[in-house]
Amino acid sequence: MRELLNSKRVRRNNAWYYLILLLPLIWYIFVFVVPMVQGIGLSLFRWDGLSPDKEFVGLENYKTLALNTPKFWPAFFNSIKYVLFVVIGCVIISIFLSILIYQKSRLNNFFRAMFYLPCVLSTTAVAFMWNNAIYNPNIGILNRSLEALGLDFLTHVWLGEPGLIIFSIGAIEIYMNLGTSILLFIAGLQDIPIELHESARIDGANRIQVFFKITMPLLSPTTSLVTVLTMISAMRSFDIMYVLSNKTTQVLATFLYDEMFTFRRVGTGSAAAVVLFLLVLVMNGIQKLIIKEDV
């Protein structure tokens, strides 16, 4: 009898929880899934985005992108370059900084707040600041500092040299993502039992060995999470790119914006968006293979 009552109670509770989960699921479907499916659908049409007429062209837009759009492939490979630079840079710098901040110090909270500040700033404001105060070739802090240190040969037109623009803007993306990444790594470090470090030291391991043999493997779930989040953020990066890059250096996000809204080719723009989505999936899959989470 008691088992019967417990079973009914469990079923009643489960039904209640499923009902509660249904609401965010419905929201997710309408806000994310439906537009995504619509976008895939639009990639099969030729449409200018405003007129009521759409022409079904099947996979023609994809063929056009691959074979007849000279700007597509440079944007595609620029996106990969940009993501790799941002992800690797962000992960390495944030691990380093989080370990520094994790040490016991009165200034810990201050540094956490300072590093998190860029995350709450408007992207356009950050882009403006970097463009005018840091990267400006004539009065920017970066070139002036290099000159003051006698490193004139290192000064560049950071947003003007075609080979450099991607990395200059990538540095800003890293700057904006550091705060979140550092907080996640600090949380990951807090989950590592202190006893493991102590016992490793007792066994004769030095700090570097402890870091690479114990800390880093145990941080791999967090590293994986930070990698994914940074990768998605970098792939979707539009604001900074649009504001700062000259029009000859594009990534997929700015390319598809031009296709859809400047040149009114919603079909090819949507096809580029689908390619971007697939690229994120592929890179996420590769990341899962490289970073083993089950330690």
Next chain:
Amino acid sequence: MKKRIISSLITAVLLMGLVGCGGNSDSANSTGNNDAAQDSGEEVTLNFLTWRGDDSAAYDQVVANFNEENPNIKVNFEYVVDAYEQVLTTRLLSNDVDLFALDGHLDMYVDGGNLLELTGQSFLDNYQEGALEPCTFDGKVYGACQMFCMVNTFYNVDMLEEMGYTGEPKTWDEFIEICDKFMEKGIHPIACGNAANLSTQLGYQLLVSMIPDHSSDLFNEIVAGEAKMTDEPMATVSKLVKQVSDADYYCEGSTGLDKFGACEVFMRGEAPFLVEGSWRAITLAEDETLNWDVFSISAPGGAEDVYLFRPAQIHVINANTPHKDEALKYYEFMSRPESMEIFSSTTVQVPVGNDVTVDHPALNKVVDYMNSHKAGGDPQVKLENAEIGSLMNEYFGSITLGTPIEDAVATIEQGFENMKAQQ
């Protein structure tokens, strides 16, 4: 029980979020309610979308005066500086905009049925013909330009006088001679926002001096195969643009400067020339100590009394707005001479109205130049496809970055072919 209470609270919060998501559509649909509201004299709000935040002071004044006559019609200006086309498209599709600004390519919006036809409206008589011509298709008027501009070069009068030159360079050879003299002093003489491919403005000035009566048709003819990039006048224009970049006349770091960065270089007195347009006069006017003037660079053998005339900032009404009467009422008010005078004097732009004059020291320089020279057609005003202008910008930009002309020609011709294939 406790879990159920917590779960219920979370559900309530989520439900509130869903209701909040519906807020936008409510405000768009509230225009339907406003019809009834307007009949009863209650408030109607017109949403006006534009990218020119520089003009906000002017709009505020005009709207304040409008509200003295029409207290129940509010005009809400929204300034979208980035991704304007995207925001405009979204707002048109959701019918959440009543009036908006365009800078050309009205044909796309006319074909899409997005623009209210204004033919026959009495307020159009207040505009000069040049303000209506870019907004007229098949004899129907869909809007009016709010400012006349020119693509020009600004020059620092004092810096040129120190070099022994009075007034602007009259010929190309004189322009090059002045540039060489500044180079000897270690000054790169031309400020230009080459990060935004603004060397295109130099190319356009040269082009219009060579074919002032034909410049607005040339690019469409090139795309149609009736002319070539390697024919005159484009061949000469390309060589001259390359000559300027090869001689290193552009200020240091120009490929990393946008239009504002280049303007700052000019205003700091680090370069005697600024390649831009008369819309920049409002920025230069902020420094009263800066002694500047305007001119248009002429190609060798080209007309020396011509400038590139650019009617700009077209205001239109959404064809599907439920507030047609109110939108027309506001349009009529802003088309009155006194409103045009406020707009032009505050924005420091050349007025477009008949018998509207504005006395502003910065504006007078531009107006005097326009009145004493002949207007040449803008190559970008009647482009059949927005991508043509973008390809031309990239063409001149790549030449400025050092690409050989033949390679740049091959790239742009391929771009035209791809563009036509996708139409």
